[in-house]
Amino acid sequence: MLIGGDPLVGRQVWIGAIFQPNRESRKKIVLSALEVGFDTIVLDEKDSAFTELGRFRAITLSGSSFTEDGKTVGKLVEIVKKEDELKAKKLTDRENHVIVSAKDWKVIPLENLIVHFQGSRSKLFMVARTIEEVKLFFETMERGADGVLFVPTKTDDLGRLRRLVEERSPKLDLKEGKITVLRQLGLGDRVCIDTCSVLRIGEGMLIGNQSSCMFLIHSETLESEYAASRPFRVNAGPVHAYILMPDGTTRYLSELRGGEEVLVVDSEGHTRRVIVGRTKVERRPLLLIEADVDGSQYSTIVQNAETIRVYSKGKVVSVSKLKIGDPILLRLEKGGRHFGMYVEETIQER
Numbered sequence: 001m002l003i004g005g006d007p008l009v010g011r012q013v014w015i016g017a018i019f020q021p022n023r024e025s026r027k028k029i030v031l032s033a034l035e036v037g038f039d040t041i042v043l044d045e046k047d048s049a050f051t052e053l054g055r056f057r058a059i060t061l062s063g064s065s066f067t068e069d070g071k072t073v074g075k076l077v078e079i080v081k082k083e084d085e086l087k088a089k090k091l092t093d094r095e096n097h098v099i100v101s102a103k104d105w106k107v108i109p110l111e112n113l114i115v116h117f118q119g120s121r122s123k124l125f126m127v128a129r130t131i132e133e134v135k136l137f138f139e140t141m142e143r144g145a146d147g148v149l150f151v152p153t154k155t156d157d158l159g160r161l162r163r164l165v166e167e168r169s170p171k172l173d174l175k176e177g178k179i180t181v182l183r184q185l186g187l188g189d190r191v192c193i194d195t196c197s198v199l200r201i202g203e204g205m206l207i208g209n210q211s212s213c214m215f216l217i218h219s220e221t222l223e224s225e226y227a228a229s230r231p232f233r234v235n236a237g238p239v240h241a242y243i244l245m246p247d248g249t250t251r252y253l254s255e256l257r258g259g260e261e262v263l264v265v266d267s268e269g270h271t272r273r274v275i276v277g278r279t280k281v282e283r284r285p286l287l288l289i290e291a292d293v294d295g296s297q298y299s300t301i302v303q304n305a306e307t308i309r310v311y312s313k314g315k316v317v318s319v320s321k322l323k324i325g326d327p328i329l330l331r332l333e334k335g336g337r338h339f340g341m342y343v344e345e346t347i348q349e350r
Helices: 023-036 043-051 082-089 112-119 131-139 154-165
Strands: 011-017 040-044 056-064 065-068 072-080 097-102 123-127 147-150 175-195 203-210 213-219 233-238 242-244 251-254 261-266 269-292 296-303 309-310 315-318 328-332
Touching: 011 023, 011 065, 011 123, 023 040, 023 043, 023 097, 040 043, 040 261, 043 056, 056 082, 065 328, 072 082, 072 123, 072 269, 082 112, 082 296, 112 123, 112 213, 112 233, 123 131, 131 147, 131 154, 147 203, 147 315, 175 251, 203 328, 213 242, 213 296, 233 315
Parallel strands: 011 040, 011 147, 040 056, 072 097, 097 123, 123 147
Antiparallel strands: 056 065, 065 072, 175 233, 175 269, 175 328, 203 213, 203 242, 203 261, 203 296, 213 309, 213 328, 242 251, 261 269, 269 296, 309 315, 309 328
16 A cells, blocks of 8 residues: 655555464454555465455565565565664665564664665565554654554554554645636536545645646535535546646546546645546536736636636635636646656646
8 A cells, every 4th residue: 555645655554464373363454454445465374365355465474575476575574683784785676675673673773774775676664563663664764664564463553554644644735826817618528526535625636737737626515506515526627637646646637537546635735545436527618717826827627617616715616706816726736747747848838
């Protein structure tokens, strides 16, 4: 499982159903991990039958080797004394994942390993047994480890870890632009994103005509005189528009499919990941919104309807009530994208 967060951006969590006194306790960890939504579980080599408990990424620990589908994906290094640190360092660039376990982390400065593995092709994981250790491993030297193998001492900690992941999602810097153009357009194909989550008032998605600027398009959490609320939905914009994804890349709205994760953002910049249930493309009348930010012009296009809302003047406002000069909440990004990924080259999008 990839975690979004500060400082958890791009970090991974594996749940370990290992190092337990009996098979039943290992089974409980697997069931609890699946129940709270973790999708990568490390199994003891004796427990291959646990893969029938649900669909998840299964990694097997046999001796000191981690395998997946018969291929070695990592090595476990037990550190008992200071000299054992060299065992881990020698595996740099030789193993995809180096998983380090220590009963006493005072024996080895965690900073030494983080610095050593930085820039290598090997991912440094730490075996954590408490929530406090998870925080430590991800926060040390700001960069932290690439991931943790969390081996819970009690299954309740899996729920606590899930809440930690959700609470520590990244916070984005949002700012206000001033609306300079509101123009009715003709018909176009617009995309509704229906998620598998109930969105809250203030939450929406970042959508825009340019990858360098995304407007906060609010979810349909509010009822209107003409339509009931659809708190799982964001009526996002036309098929060509960009959406900011959880990993910082952009996608075209037309590319989204059920089962993918998208980024939800609230008016304060807090984010979380949600799963797309489906997308709906329908032909609807459109509205162009342009805004000025520090002398630069940016735009987005939305359906021209009373139920489409943005964030302005500290509240949720229907696009039908916007006026020239009104503020509108948005996010400035680094411009220039190639297949959704940032590239350092001169690209102008108008």
